[in-house]
Amino acid sequence: MIEIDNVYKSFADLEVIKGVSLTVNKGEVVSIIGGSGSGKSTLLMCINGLEPIQKGSIRVDGTEVHAPGTDLNKLRQKIGIVFQQWNAFPHLTVLENVMLAPRKVLGKSKEEAEALAVKQLTHVGLGDKLKVFPSKLSGGQQQRMAIARALAMSPDYMLFDEATSALDPQLVGEVLDTMRLLAEEGMTMILVTHEIRFARDVSDRVAFFRNGLVHEIGSPDQVIGNPQKPETADFLKSVL
Amino acid sequence: MFETSLTSNDLLFLLKGAWVTLELTVGAMLIGTLAGVLFGLLRATLPRATLPLAWVLDVFRSVPLLIQFVLFNALKSIAGLDISAFAVGCIVLGVYAASFCTEIVRSGVLAVPANLRRAARSLGMSYWQDLRHIVLPIATRVAFPGWLNLVLSVMKDTALVMWIGIVELLRASQTIVTRIQEPLLVLCIAGLIYYVMSLVVARLGARLEKRWQEND
Numbered sequence: 165m166i167e168i169d170n171v172y173k174s175f176a177d178l179e180v181i182k183g184v185s186l187t188v189n190k191g192e193v194v195s196i197i198g199g200s201g202s203g204k205s206t207l208l209m210c211i212n213g214l215e216p217i218q219k220g221s222i223r224v225d226g227t228e229v230h231a232p233g234t235d236l237n238k239l240r241q242k243i244g245i246v247f248q249q250w251n252a253f254p255h256l257t258v259l260e261n262v263m264l265a266p267r268k269v270l271g272k273s274k275e276e277a278e279a280l281a282v283k284q285l286t287h288v289g290l291g292d293k294l295k296v297f298p299s300k301l302s303g304g305q306q307q308r309m310a311i312a313r314a315l316a317m318s319p320d321y322m323l324f325d326e327a328t329s330a331l332d333p334q335l336v337g338e339v340l341d342t343m344r345l346l347a348e349e350g351m352t353m354i355l356v357t358h359e360i361r362f363a364r365d366v367s368d369r370v371a372f373f374r375n376g377l378v379h380e381i382g383s384p385d386q387v388i389g390n391p392q393k394p395e396t397a398d399f400l401k402s403v404l
Numbered sequence: 405m406f407e408t409s410l411t412s413n414d415l416l417f418l419l420k421g422a423w424v425t426l427e428l429t430v431g432a433m434l435i436g437t438l439a440g441v442l443f444g445l446l447r448a449t450l451p452r453a454t455l456p457l458a459w460v461l462d463v464f465r466s467v468p469l470l471i472q473f474v475l476f477n478a479l480k481s482i483a484g485l486d487i488s489a490f491a492v493g494c495i496v497l498g499v500y501a502a503s504f505c506t507e508i509v510r511s512g513v514l515a516v517p518a519n520l521r522r523a524a525r526s527l528g529m530s531y532w533q534d535l536r537h538i539v540l541p542i543a544t545r546v547a548f549p550g551w552l553n554l555v556l557s558v559m560k561d562t563a564l565v566m567w568i569g570i571v572e573l574l575r576a577s578q579t580i581v582t583r584i585q586e587p588l589l590v591l592c593i594a595g596l597i598y599y600v601m602s603l604v605v606a607r608l609g610a611r612l613e614k615r616w617q618e619n620d
Contacts, residue, residue, distance in 0.1 A: 214522055241528040251523035255541045255616075264537060265527035310523075317527060 165189055166211060166321065166354070171220035173206055180206050182376035183220070188354055190320075193347045195355045195363035195384075198373030199399060204356045205248075207373075208323045211354070212236075212243040224321070241269060244314030248326040250306040252298035258285065259294040262313045270317065277316075284312040288342050304335030308342050315346075322346060324355045360404055364388045372396045409584045415593075421576030422597045428493050428562040428572060433555055435498025440505020445535075447506060448513035464503040470564050472496050477568045493565040501558050508554065512547030513539060545616050552609040556602050573597060 166188040173181040181203040188194050196204040209215040211222055213229050213236040222229040227239060253261050262281035266272045272280065285291055288308040298306050307327060314322060324343060328336045340362050347353060347366040357363050363370055363384065370387040372380040372395075380387055380396045391397045443461065446454045464472065476496050480487065487495075516539050524534040566575035577594035581587045 212526060214526060237525075237528050237530050240526055243526075245526045247519065247523060247526075249519055251517075251519050253520065253524075253538060253542075255545065265524075265529060268533050268537060269528040313527065 165223075165225060166352075167221075167223040168207070168211070169221045169223075171207070171210065171222060172218045173203070173210055173215065174218055180376050181210070181217075184373075184376070184378055185220075186371060186378060186381070188321075188352065190352055191350050192368045193351075193353045193355070193366055195357055195367040195370045196373055197357065197360060197363060197370060197399070197403075198379075202373040203376040204373045205325050208245065208325050208354065208356055211323060212240050212245055214245075237269070241317050242320040243323060244317060244319035244321065245323040245325065246307070246310050246314055246327045248329050250303065250310040250330075252301075252306045252309060254298055256297075257294065258290060258296050258298065258301070258309050261298065261309060262316045265313070266316050280316050281312070284316045285309070287315070287345075288312045289338070302335060303331045304338045307331065307335075307339045311339075311342055311346075320352060322351050322353045324353065324357065326356050326358065329358060358403060360388060360400065372399065374399075408586060408589060410580070410586065410589060410593075414580050414584070414590075417580065418573065418576050418590075418594060418597065421571055421573040421594075422601065424490075424570065424572040425559065425562050425574075425598075426601065428490070428497060428565060428570075429555065429559045431490075431494035432497030432501050432558050432562070435494060436501025436505050436554070436558070437551070439498070439502035441509050443502065443506040444509020445513060447510045461503040461506055464499050465507075469496070469500055469561055470567065472500065473564055473568055489565070489568050489570050492568060493562070493570055497558060497561060497565070500561070501554060504554050505551065508547045508550040509543070511550070512543035515546040516542045548609070548613060548616075552606065555605055555609075559602060559605070560598065 168186040263277040266277040524538045563574040
């Protein structure tokens with residue numbers, strides 16, 4: 165369970181999150197939608213401690229993420245994150261990209277890590293690209309590799325930070341299909357996304373962020389299908 | 405008909421000089437690279453705290469190498485240090501190379517996108533694992549051409565050690581010039597030897613670079 169409680173986050177003088185509370189239960193898929201600058205991506209970075217927070221608390225399975233004694237390296241093992249810019253390691257093959265963390269962080273043997281990586285890469289449809297370097301892949305393929313890389317750590321949670329925003333339109337579908345597959349398998353996921361239809365399809369709940377706050381939250385049919393607040397309706401009108 | 409009093413012994417003498425040049429280059433680059441990698445990493449990760457280090461290195465980067473040789477040699481005598489001229493050559497050239505190598509390494513490390521490092525950390529990798537498996541390999545590819553330039557430049561700068569009494573390639577050729585009075589020929593041969601040595605280094609480097617580029 166991820167419990168976000170009254171979190172504030174600023175970059176220098178700019179306050180981007182102004183008191184967000186949100187609880188994500190095991191097995192739940194929560195989508196966060198909202199305009200740019202509404203603090204939704206920043207929140208994801210705070211959940212696994214890549215960004216510090218100024219106030220409030222974030223607990224993952226009861227562990228206080230931003231407490232001084234927390235072993236973030238350990239915590240991050242169970243929180244996979246997929247970035248907008250897929251961030252493939254350019255000097256490693258696809259297989260090596262996925263094998264690296266299981267080997268170095270989980271201490272798996274070469275054979276174990278390789279078997280694991282092959283399984284995950286096959287899962288996302290890249291079983292024929294193992295020995296290829298990322299530069300030879302399309303954006304969609306690189307993003308699927310990034311998903312496999314995160315999954316190879318057997319995370320309990322997956323965070324997606326606008327995973328399809330940097331892709332060419334014709335490549336978005338293949339990545340969304342991979343994400344849908346994960347959701348159907350019961351992975352706990354938080355999606356920051358601009359793909360409203362997809363969010364409506366796969367999410368258990370949808371949160372609309374505005375000005376660093378949760379402006380409206382509820383079931384997809386409620387928030388996207390029948391928004392209660394005028395700002396939510398306006399936003400949906402502008403992106404749909 | 406072309407006539408010369410250059411003997412095969414003279415050629416051998418030149419080649420021996422060239423060997424010393426190579427030894428000096430290797431010694432200086434060993435010192436320069438080890439120190440440069442360490443200092444460059446420090447400069448890239450702790451830019452403020454290591455500012456004094458940057459000032460010191462700036463001195464070695466800015467003062468002509470010849471002055472550094474003469475000063476260090478004099479200092480050695482004053483301090484009564486018992487080290488060979490060859491060691492002096494390696495140390496002075498090594499420090500000089502380190503001052504350049506630091507900047508090369510620093511820019512290489514800074515060229516690694518912050519997002520890649522975040523991705524590595526998000527997988528649970530520690531600071532050091534990120535450094536070892538992500539930052540250093542990528543920075544090496546970025547820094548390598550600059551480092552190779554440094555090797556070639558240091559190889560030619562070794563010529564300056566003749567002022568402290570080491571017989572390397574240039575000093576060897578001058579000795580022969582003094583005796584046979586054919587400066588053009590001898591200097592052409594010495595130049596050719598420098599050229600061939602540089603060419604080999606450059607070609608080896610280019611091959612390595614090409615292999616990396618095929619991947620990236």
